[in-house]
Amino acid sequence: MTAKKNQTLQNGSTKENVVQRVLQLPVVSSTCESLQRTYTSTKEAHPLVASVCEVYERGVQGASALAMRSVEPVVRRLEPQFAVANDLACRGLDHLEEKIPALQYPVDKVSHRQDSLGPP
Numbered sequence: 001m002t003a004k005k006n007q008t009l010q011n012g013s014t015k016e017n018v019v020q021r022v023l024q025l026p027v028v029s030s031t032c033e034s035l036q037r038t039y040t041s042t043k044e045a046h047p048l049v050a051s052v053c054e055v056y057e058r059g060v061q062g063a064s065a066l067a068m069r070s071v072e073p074v075v076r077r078l079e080p081q082f083a084v085a086n087d088l089a090c091r092g093l094d095h096l097e098e099k100i101p102a103l104q105y106p107v108d109k110v111s112h113r114q115d116s117l118g119p120p
Helices: 019-025 027-045 048-078 079-099 107-112
Strands: 007-008 014-016
Touching: 014 079, 019 027, 027 048, 027 107, 048 079, 048 107
Parallel strands: none
Antiparallel strands: 007 014
């Protein structure tokens, strides 16, 4: 089984977060790193693209901050339902990690292997 990322709650207990777990899967994290490198190198190579991307990034940051403030009361009210959904998603991820060993490999290892992938 893979190491699970837990968040510490105010009462000191820990709770799994499915989003953090997915982001820590080697296949996902290596894909995100590759996309980030491509995005950065594209911005460096094309100044016009970089200026457009910077404007877009500032807009997304502002919209995200506004959205977070706007949905906070709803999120607080629906927290029990989110907790149930998170628990179900974590169980589903446990199942996927058992059935699809390729999730435990960086994307470059998955795309280059033709045979059945065993445990890392």
